[in-house]
Amino acid sequence: MQDRIEGVKKLFTSKSARVETNKGESYYRDLFDQCQARLNDLRSSQPINRLDFSELLEDNGVDRRDFMKWVSATTAMLMLPPMFSPLVAEAAELMNRAPVIWLEYQDCAGNSEALLRSDGPKIDSIILDVISLEFHETLQAASGFQAEKQLEDAIETFKGKFLLFIEGSIPMGMNGQFGTIGASGETYYDNFMRISKDAAAVIAVGACATFGGVPAAAPNPTGAVGVMEILKGKPLINIPACPANPANMVGVIVHYILTGQVPELDSLLRPKFAFGYRIHDNCERRAHFDAGEYVEEWGDEGAKNNFCLYKMGCKGPMTFNNCSIVRYNEAVNWPIGVGHGCIGCSEPFFWDKYSYERVMADAKIKAPTGGVERSADEFGLGLLTAAGIGIGIHAVVSAIGGKKDEGGEA
Ligand code: SF4
Ligand code: SF4
Structure with a gap:
């Protein structure tokens, strides 16, 4: 709470x-x-x-x-x-x-x-x-x-x-x-x-x-x-x-x-x-994104240091939701907090468009504008x-x- x-x-x-x-x-x-x-x-x-x-x-x-x-x-x-x-x-x-x-x-x-x-x-x-x-x-x-x-x-x-x-x-x-x-x-x-x-x-x-x-x-x-x-x-x-x-x-x-x-x-x-709110704008790993520090492989040093999950396919830059702020389970934690990228579940057609561990750039999808x-x-x-x-x-x-x-x- x-x-x-x-x-x-x-x-x-x-x-x-x-x-x-x-x-x-x-x-x-x-x-x-x-x-x-x-x-x-x-x-x-x-x-x-x-x-x-x-x-x-x-x-x-x-x-x-x-x-x-x-x-x-x-x-x-x-x-x-x-x-x-x-x-x-x-x-x-x-x-x-x-x-x-x-x-x-x-x-x-x-x-x-x-x-x-x-x-x-x-x-x-x-x-x-x-x-x-x-x-x-x-x-x-x-x-x-x-x-x-x-x-x-x-x-x-x-x-x-x-x-x-x-x-x-x-x-x-x-x-x-x-x-x-x-x-x-x-x-x-x-x-x-x-x-x-x-x-x-x-x-x-x-x-x-x-x-x-x-x-x-x-x-x-x-x-x-x-x-x-x-x-x-x-x-x-x-x-x-x-x-x-x-x-x-x-x-x-x-x-x-x-x-x-x-x-x-x-x-x-x-x-x-x-x-x-865009997930990316209020994400606790945002400083690592800005610094170019990414998880490159599951279980690597970046993962151990809670680096940004963008290269592991995180869709936070294109997803609007307040879970980075409100969190889940009585504010105990949220997906990125426990080490997995956002799969864009609050966006239309997320299953086909977003829910895979492929970098956004490779998937040829554009981040939306607007938001917070x-x-x-x-x-x-x-x-x-x-x-x-x-x-x-x-x-x-x-x-x-x-x-x-x-x-x-x-
Ligand atoms: S983990 Fe995802 S939402 Fe968080 S800073 Fe990296 S790309 Fe943005
Ligand atoms: S996949 Fe859904 S619940 Fe998970 S971080 Fe993204 S918007 Fe929040």
Whole structure:
């Protein structure tokens, strides 16, 4: 945890990440007031489930100090100034107002695993417990017809209000017959189109759901595609990587609770707060790259001295992601940190284009331009301008309040 906080702080002071801040105090004050008003609305509404975040933290041995460390890391990750920390803490406590349906198609459940499998229940995974996860076939006890009913009930109850998380690609070959669900044999494609129509927004997690991933690798026998190829007329947020970093998944949900808006996205629909950084620009081996010190062969002296992995095929110079800062497994480490080059898993078609140990120059691929220079300080743009798409969180809690008033515990 401390590593993650230090990493995020380092990012904000690093040369590559320094940006012109042209937003004054009044901008952030307005943004703060809008977020505060949203959270007040939420707090005055009924939660969807009865789970108490503070109690869960206590039950899992997470003290207030650890929680506040997580809050400051998450606030910084979302590109917000420290004054927003109390609001981020409040947003975490109000996670039980967010209805989520999580569907898996052509996947390995690696993104769900990444979110769940820490060495003990940590804050990101506790947050997953607190959100109102109405359907997740890997995690839920229900199966068969009972599970199908649970899904249909959730869609009906939260029509137009739920966040739809998609893990895995969607096979389009043979009229979608490579992937079907349930006794009716509904194809993944039909299932996705039917359910996404009633979602407030769709969040594609992992390389497969975003850009097709490994199932879409040549020769792509099932005609696998990512969600962005087929979704029309709905807000979509892509959180690629293999697996998607749990911190980024939680960051998107915190942003949703805080603002009810889709965060600022790049041209591939990735949140800029997470994908506005090039791996190479914040890599701990960058000084060796600049000095021309490379690993030339696995196990050589360069490898022992943590030299740059460029000549071993590292694709960090062309990959946008924040894993060099946020890291994986509760900030314990990340791929380059343990000695293997980046394989560009958060970029489209990474399996065919990037995931081999061949030097970029030999592979005749060009590094992209852009990135970190224009990412910071853009968090609030979606909220204060017309660019962001509202996803109606107030309507969610109002609807639930109404349902309760009609006589039931939701
Ligand atoms: S290891 Fe990769 S990302 Fe790091 S400095 Fe070298 S080429 Fe760049
Ligand atoms: S270092 Fe590269 S391949 Fe590894 S997780 Fe990050 S983006 Fe993916």
